[in-house]
Amino acid sequence: MNLREDWQFRGLVHQTTDDTVLDRLSAGGLTGYIGFDPTAPSLHLGSLMQICLLRRLQLAGNRPIALAGGGTGLIGDPSFKDAERPLLDAERLAANVEGIREQLSRFLDFSPSAGASRALLLNNADWLTTISLTDFLRDVGKHFTVNQMIAKEAVRSRLERDDVGLSFTEFSYMLLQAYDFLRLHQDHDCTLQLGGSDQWGNIVSGVELVRKVTGHSVHAITSPLLVNADGKKMGKSEGTSQRVWLDASLTSPFAMHQYLLNTDDASTPSRLRCFTFLSHDEIRELDESLVSAPQERRAQRALADAVVTFIHGEEAARAAQRAADALFSETISDLDETTLLAVVADAPSSSWSREELAHGVEATQLLVRCGLAKSLGEARRFIEQGGVYVNNRRLEPDPDVTIDLSRALHDRYLVVRRGRRELHLVVAA
């Protein structure tokens, strides 16, 4: 099984500048890079494709470079964005870059024993913030015509719209990314850039720059953008429509596991291919299970287990499974205290005074203070709509109900749930 066959099976390739680059990657010994935007202090599931690509590259004997966009982040990529984005300040950006570096370092092999395929982690702030403006315009800008630049699909909608514009700052972004490729080529012999299909324009700008400056031909591979069945980019969690972060303190392993477990049937085969390292046979078998026994959701389970294991480790994946089993099977009141705590370990929790709880707390108050409702009005609605559960038992739809210790498990715990999957653990101190 070589890389070309594997990537084709998995559907990882959308476009290439030169199809034969896949054969050279299969042979190993190439250096390829992917850039990561430091728009937040953590990467999220939307970047998982890219992370996996670098890893696949490395597993096939090539050298991966993960490039943190500490410099490009100062500008902001306008590609396919429908509005100008607010600039991040340098401090926040530096913190974000640090967070991302730390995460990337976990997914690739940076040890000397990796030899020629030892991974590299760089930050483009190192060269983008030090080059002088005039040097940049003479050495980089001179190689581009505005005519080509405005023809790019990625910025076209912004140029055509009559309600928003495109600032020169964002417009310049593609030159910075092109310069990255040039530097990586010159300094690290990098001859390949990968990215999502929305990056095609930026990447080929780099390919052209390298050719014009050095005469060398370097290459681009883009991967398809994965969207959910509803057509939106994936990676936003159900409950809060927040992103699903890779940082366990931002998105618990349990929440991530749940997110993946809820992947719709139609999207599951492509997710298994892009986000896991399961064998082709295993994947085909899981495809089959989606048809023969969809209600078992074996494919979704395999996906969730594989991804959570990859990102948070086996123990976290197992814990997430256990928690899900208990929480959705209504056996929660039978659990002993230790198991109960293990099961809800991932959920947010709060400590309450025993006297207050013994006296009884209005359910609406409880929901707001647990963060499960934004206002008393919203809490009232949830209760009236029958969307609130205590210890997995639905609360009667009366907005005036009070909760007291008589409902508590082990005389201390109240597992409060809103809707299908928003949880909070109340502990009587």
Added chain:
RNA sequence: GGGUCGGUGCCCGAGCGGCCAAUGGGAUCUGGCUGUAAACCAGACGGCUUUGCCUACGGGGGUUCAAAUCCCUCCCGGCCCA
């Protein structure tokens, strides 16, 4: 700098002096059916001490019994001109 059009709730977008917490669509949320999916159906969707009150229609000021709606001014954006 000049001209012109515009800034409405999470987003898009109606409203253009009282009947407006503001039509409609999308997103989101809850429930139902299922498989903790998808699709579909129903409901909700500023806040509160909820037959009412408060806060909101870019910011500030004004006219009026009454303003998202009129006037002044400032800020921000698009387009055209210089």
